[in-house]
Amino acid sequence: MERRRRSSPKWRARLSLLVAAAAIAFLLAVAGARSLTLLGLGVAGLAATAAALWWALSHHGLLRVLAATLAALLPLAVLVHYAAVGLLWATLLALGLWALALLTGRAALSAAGRPGAPQHHEAPPPTTPFLVMNPRSGGGKVGRFHLADRARALGAEVAVLDPAHPQDVAELARRAVADGADLLGVAGGDGTQALVAGVAAQHDVPFMVISAGTRNHFALDLGLDRNDPSTCLDALTDGVELRVDLGFIADRVFVNNASFGVYAEVVQSAEYRDDKVHTILQQLPDLLTHHTGPRLTVRAGDTIIDAPQAVLISNNPYQLGDPAGMGRRPRLDTGVLGVVGVTVDNAAQAAGLLRGRHGRGLTALAADEVVVDADAPEIAVGVDGEALLLPTPVTCRIAPGALRVRVPRHRPGVPRARPPMDWRALVRLAVAQQQEREPPGAVRMWHARCGVMAGLASIRLGHAASAGPPCALVGHLRVRRPGVRLG
Incomplete structure (x- = not known):
């Protein structure tokens, strides 16, 4: 009982x-007043490195080489x-202690604020399922895991696509529904899944995902097994149904995201598929400095993002503040789009990104409709990995609960990314639960202790430390909210 109590979010906080x-007391004890100099030097080194990286990305030739060299040498010079x-x-020991504090704190916040799991309900197994399978997806997973044969053995009709003769998968799905199919499924990439999911939503039949693609982002957020796509077939015999949202860009469905700006422009290039790295480095300078490409304007609710270099609009918000979580959505049924915009016009703004949520270059918000306009009649868009050109303005919206998804009853579940570190929330968590169980004297003592620790943790160069120490500033986003606030 005592062990369980001490492992609670309160004790982790x-x-x-x-x-x-x-960590701070140790550095102060060892270095004294010089600890502030060390802190300032570290912050200055990070800022200069970020500026040098901006110069390297936004210039060609000798200046790029010099800037890249400077970005590599600056951290080494600080050490x-x-x-x-x-x-x-x-310094390294203090950073190690601080890293431990961050890991423990984020674990406490994560345990205290776990998002609820999507509601599922029982549904009878399909009688005439129809599955589309792309044999090239995921390096040949359809053949490697014998997915077509296994699905047919379970009573499904399977259409294996012929790579030499491209087919309209949406038309295949519509024809299957007209012939009586009561479930549509896809073993393929996210783009193919989105096309068939749109047909399933239109006809209100269940949709099934088989994780046979390369990245399987949609399968990840549904909690499916991405290592063994054959387990997804269990949904045909022992499955449950979820209701999830669908994103729409113009009249096209997307299950993951739509990207605008630099990335979308680069992937439109014919040279991109043959030499990705060289094409990106060649085109980035002009795109980042607005010498080429359209100038975008994004409107989401009351918020306007002017001239961002990159915009990502997702079907439900991604987990922010955690690099490992940027590819995860904790929920697919919140009824809002996630929007992340990046606007950096000079080296100073690039360095300012280190301020995280206080930086002006990063914006994260949520809305049920987003309009992307430009000073061009059409713009490049990447929709679930597919490169498109769409007429402006482009309207993105969300359809809450539009898709019925059938998943196996027993599945790994959605990996939870930890929330961004918030020292104030951590103090509130530690103190609030303490007030419920301990006498007033202990509460006052704990309040005083936390006040001292929070004050120490706030030491930072020029501004409050709510986003963490210099080494942890990267990766935090400031959040604007026309309606819904992201964590």
């Missing part, structure tokens, strides 16, 4: 605060200086 305080003054070991 307390441990995180104590370790963070220990050499720490070693020269005999404080490298202390």
Whole structure:
């Protein structure tokens, strides 16, 4: 009982605060006043590195080479200086303690605010399922896992696409429904899944995902097994149904996201598929500096993002603040689109991105409708990995609960990404639960202790440390909300 109590979010929050305080106290004890100089040097090094990376990406030729060299040497120079003054070991140990505090704190916040699982309901097995399979997807997973044979053995009709003769998969799905199919499924990439999902939603028949694509983002967010796509076939005999949202861009369905700006423009190039890296490096400078490509304007509710270089609109918001979680959506049934915009016009703004949610270059919000306009009659868009050209303005909207998805009853589930670190929320978590169980004297003592630790944790160059120490500033986004706030 005691072990369970001490592993609760409250005790994790307390441990995180104590370790963070220990990290700062240790550095102060070892370096004294020089710790502030070390902190300032680290922040300056990060800012200069970010500026150098911007120069490297936004220029050609010798300037790019010099900027890239500078970006590589600056962090090394900071470490050499720490070693020269005999404080490298202390700095690394303090950073290690702070990293432990961050991991523990985020685990506490994650345990305290877990998103509810999507509601599922029982549904009878399909009697005439129809599955579309792309033999080339995922490097040949359809053949490697014998998906067509296994599906036919379970009573499904299977249409295996012929790579030499492209077919209209949406038309195949519509014809199957007209012939009496009571379930549509896809073993293929996200783009193919989106086309068939649109038909399933239109006719209100269940849709089934078989994780035979390369990345399987939609399958990941449905909690399916991406390592063994054959397990997805269990949904035919022992499955349940979920109701999830669908994104629409113009009249086209997307299950994952639609991207505008730099990435969408680059993938339109004929050279991109033959030499991706060289094409990106060649086109980036002009696209980042607005010398080529359209100038975008994004309107979402009351918020306007002017001239962003990149915009990502997703079917439900992605988990932010965690690099590992940027490819995950905790829920697919929130009824809102996620919007992330990046606007960086110079090296100073690139360095300002290190301020995370306080930086002006990053915007994250949620809305049920987003309009992307441009100073061009049509713009490049990447929709679930497919490169398209669409007339402007482009309207993206969400259709809540539009798709019935049949999934196996027993499946791995959605990997949970931890929420962004919020020291104030961590203090509230530690103190609020304490007030429920401990006498007033202990509460006052804990309040005082947390106040000292929060004050120490707030030491940062020029602004509050709600986003974390210099080493943890990258990856946080400021959140605007026309309606719904993202974590």
